[in-house]
Amino acid sequence: MAEARVKLPDKVKKGEPFEIKTLVSHPMETGQRKGADGKIVPRMIINKFVARLNGEEVFSADLAPAISANPYLSFFTVANAGGKLEFEWIDDQGQKSAYTAELKVEG
Amino acid sequence: MTSNRTEYRRGATRRQVLAGAGALTLIGASTGRARAQATGDFAAALKKTLGEAQPKEGKVAIKAPEIAENGATVPITLTVDAPMTPASYVSRITLLADGNPNPEVAVFHLNPKSGKAEVSTRIRLAKTQNVVAVAELSDKSLWTAKKEIKVTIGGCGG
Numbered sequence: 001m002a003e004a005r006v007k008l009p010d011k012v013k014k015g016e017p018f019e020i021k022t023l024v025s026h027p028m029e030t031g032q033r034k035g036a037d038g039k040i041v042p043r044m045i046i047n048k049f050v051a052r053l054n055g056e057e058v059f060s061a062d063l064a065p066a067i068s069a070n071p072y073l074s075f076f077t078v079a080n081a082g083g084k085l086e087f088e089w090i091d092d093q094g095q096k097s098a099y100t101a102e103l104k105v106e107g
Numbered sequence: 108m109t110s111n112r113t114e115y116r117r118g119a120t121r122r123q124v125l126a127g128a129g130a131l132t133l134i135g136a137s138t139g140r141a142r143a144q145a146t147g148d149f150a151a152a153l154k155k156t157l158g159e160a161q162p163k164e165g166k167v168a169i170k171a172p173e174i175a176e177n178g179a180t181v182p183i184t185l186t187v188d189a190p191m192t193p194a195s196y197v198s199r200i201t202l203l204a205d206g207n208p209n210p211e212v213a214v215f216h217l218n219p220k221s222g223k224a225e226v227s228t229r230i231r232l233a234k235t236q237n238v239v240a241v242a243e244l245s246d247k248s249l250w251t252a253k254k255e256i257k258v259t260i261g262g263c264g265g
Contacts, residue, residue, distance in 0.1 A: 016222075017191075017221075017222030017223035018222070019225075030231070032208055032209075053220065056220060057216075057218065057220075058218070058220040058221055058222075059215070059216070059217060059221050059226075060215075060216045061213055061214065061215045061216065061226075061228075062213060062214040062216075063213050064209060064211040064212050064213060065209060065231070066204055066207050066209065066211065066212040066213075066230050066231045066232075067212065067213060067228060067229070067230060067231070068179060068180040068181075068228075068229040068230060068231055068262075069179070069180075071228070071229075072227070072228055072229045073226070073227070073228050074226070074227040074228075075215070075217075075221065075225070075226045075227075076221055076222045076223035076224075076225055077220060077221055077222050078191075078220060078221070078222030078223070
C-alpha cells in the first residue's frame with residue numbers, strides 16, 4: 001500500500017526508554033474535501049497503527065482524519081532484550097503496510 | 108481574472124493551493140447551524156472519552172506552536188507525568204480539537220512497555236481553536252490539558 005519509514009537507535013541500553021519515529025506515505029483523505037469536479041472526495045485514511053516488540057504491543061494509535069497527510073508518529077518503548085520490532089498501518093479498506101526492524105539491546 | 112488565477116497557481120506550491128481551498132470551504136462550513144453542530148460534536152466526543160468522570164487538570168502537557176501558519180500540518184507533542192511501571196502507567200491518551208468538523212484527532216494506547224509517556228504527531232486544524240488532551244492512568248484517574256493554537260491558514264482540505 002504505502003511506503004513506510006522508521007527511525008530508531010542503532011542499539012539501545014537495557015531498560016532505558018528510547019524513541020521510535022515513524023512516517024508512512026498516505027494522502028489521509030478526510031472525506032470533507034471537494035475534488036475538481038465539485039464532488040466530495042471519499043474518506044480514505046490510515047485509521048490504525050500498531051507497534052510490537054517480539055509480538056507484544058508496545059504502542060498503538062487510533063487515527064482520525066485530523067491526522068495530517070503522510071502520518072508521522074513518534075513514541076517511546078523500553079526493552080530488556082533485543083528482538084524484532086514490527087510496525088503496522090491499516091487503512092479504511094483494511095489494507096496493511098508493514099515494516100520490521102531488528103532491535104539491538106546492550107548492557 | 109483567469110490570467111491572474113493562473114499566475115497565482117503557478118506561483119504557489121500545490122500544498123498552499125490545497126490549504127487555501129480548504130480555508131474557503133471552512134468559511135462556508137463555520138456559519139450558523141454547521142457551527143452549532145460542530146460544538147455539539149465536541150461535547151459528545153469529550154463525553155465518549157470521559158464517560159461520567161470529571162478529569163483533573165495536570166499531569167498532561169501539550170507542546171505545540173502558539174501560531175500555526177499552516178493548519179494542514181501542525182506538530183504536537185503530548186507528555187504525561189507517569190512512571191510507566193506496571194504499578195503506575197498511562198493507558199490511554201485521547202486528543203481532541205474543539206473547532207474541527209470532526210473533533211476526534213487520535214487515541215494513543217500505551218502500556219508499561221511504552222517506557223515513557225510521550226507521543227508526537229502532526230495534525231490538521233481547520234481554524235484557530237483549542238486542542239484538548241485527556242490521559243487515563245492505570246488507576247483509572249483522568250487528567251487533562253488544553254491549549255489554544257492560532258491557525259493562519261485552515262487545514263481541513265489540505
